[in-house]
Amino acid sequence: MNLTIESISKDSYHVLSLVGDVDTKTAPSLLTALTELDLASIGDLRIEMMSVGFLSSAGLRALVFAKQKMPYESRLILVGASDDIADVITKTGLTQAVLLVSDHASIT
């Protein structure tokens, strides 16, 4: 399955809205979208996952890359990730780097 990415800039945060699967084939396009952002000075980065059916280690590495480039106080937030994806993130200990929320309203 392919991956489409929409990039939306808000006042204090940025949104990447993903549709599709993030695997070895499609993760490079996510990485490209992330590198096109000014990660070093970004506020929060919210990644909408409601329409993502699969995330592999390639996708995780792209997320880790982004978080490592962001200011320490900025948050990388996955919005609406499925239980399966949330489980992968938890299993790999990446909840230290990535905040999992069910929807935008949950973000304080």
Add this chain to the structure above:
Amino acid sequence: MTQVASIEAPASMDHWDEFVDFIEQQAVAHLGPGKRNYGLRLACEEIISNIVRETQDEQAIGQRVILSISALVGVANHEHWLQVQISDNGPHFDPHLEQDRDVNVGQPLEERRPGGLGLFLVQKSVDRVEYLWAPPLNCYTLWMQIGDPAHHPA
């Protein structure tokens, strides 16, 4: 174990969708939807991507590396199992799956050693995984119990 389906194709990203679609079909057919389906897909994706990556040099100089995937079902220790066998005729590459992968789960990102995430996920996502070098083939076998996942084969 009885083979129910198989594919083979050159180990390249040109055939990625064929490999992934095959795995997804077998996962849905034998495991149904849900977490165990996802786990099998995740483990297979990691192994296939490793094979494609590790054989790039050989393919660049014209060596034809073929990746084969077979799905087998059957009974072991009175339980029903799906077995996925992934093999390639690339250079001998032992991922040392018998070793527990430590990706420093509890440590902050900046303190963690790089690498190992993919194979860590392979180990954690299926009931059992084995690697065998059977010249000229690298052979990976993944086991997923069909039905109650409480038991493992001997």
